[in-house]
Amino acid sequence: MIEPGCGVNSYDEWTRLREVxxxxxxxxxSHPLDTSFRMFYLDNVRPTVNVGDGRELPIPDQLVHELEEDVEGFVDALTDADVRVLRPQPVTTRTTVASPWWSEPETPPLNVRDQTIVLGDTIVETAPHIRSRMFENDYLKPLFYRYLEQGSGWLAMPRPALARGTLDTSxxxxxxxxxxxxxxxxxxxELPGLGHELIFDGAQCIRLGRDVLVNVANANHQLGFxxxxxxxxxxxxxxxxxxxDSHIDSIVVPLRPGLLMLRSMDYLQSLPEPLQRWDIVCPPEQDESAFPDYNGFGFNLASRYIDINVLSIDEDTVVVNSLCPDLMRTLEKHGLTVIPVRHRHRRLFGGGxxxxxxxxVRDGGFEDYFA
Known part of the structure; x- marks a missing residue:
């Protein structure tokens, strides 16, 4: 067992979670409406790309309050499961972040999986796709320095300029x-001569001990790989x-060695051959009517598959949105204990x-689960 206070140790998605x-x-x-944001969420934003007259799309206060309630319920559930929960510094006054090439309203540190990946004993800050998220990890740096003092490694990918024309549209x-x-x-x-640069998110990776799945959809991602x-x-x-197009943690979800949840069997042949021999769980379909309708003021960021974006506490226990009873029953049929936690606005804020x-901190190590 790995005890908290010994630096980061996280090699997989399912062994006993100690610290998070x-x-x-x-x-x-609000959401920004610049090119980097709209291209990242293209599938869902494109039909309503002209929503809003300015550079931001306001989010109603009531929905923000409901998100805050649901996140606190999630924290309580993790604490009750004997997981030590750490939090970034909150954004008390939202400001504008800028570079020589652009300026945008900052994004608070909600979806912390995106900007960082832990590989074993090392924190890796990744290279943001979205301009407004460029300095998001600053709110986590007090935690990262604590881990550094405890002996952890800490690296950062090259910071992208995200100047005009650097995003690969292929x-x-x-x-x-x-x-x-x-x-x-x-x-x-524009930054003349730059071309496509290294742009990559942590959520493009799925960790399985010594093996890491990495989604590569364009030239930006290939540089990250x-x-x-x-x-x-x-x-x-x-x-x-x-x-x-980017993140895969609502497509490929390893639950324990030998058991994998896939959005559909269509993805199976894209995986390494050892994973194709694991038992596969396909989630029940979610109809659009199961989600809140935001068409009155905006749009969904995430797809209707966002609820398979679950978090494993250990090989037998998983946190699932309580608004998805069919998914909970499906996982229970495969021997998993489900911790239900409410999450109402997962599509609006783009994360599960x-x-x-x-x-x-997880108990697992540098294991070869493909052997």
């Missing part, structure tokens, strides 16, 4: 999508070829329980 960072939704009162080009309405980035400056291979040669990095967390 849970994101903070304070001041999450994933969408291959799908025949018209990007004219989301690439009219006239307020952002190459960086991970070079900096972490002891891990086996498995390149998944564009199974999504896995997104909201950075698991820094």
């Amino acid at each position: 960072v849970v994101g903070d939704p304070a001041s999450y009162t 994933y969408f080009d291959r799908a025949g999508m018209d990007l004219a309405s989301v690439t009219d980035d006239t307020e952002t400056r 190459t960086w991970l291979q070079r900096v972490f040669p002891k891990f086996r990095m498995h390149r998944l070829d564009a199974i999504a 329980f896995h997104c909201f967390t950075l698991d820094t």
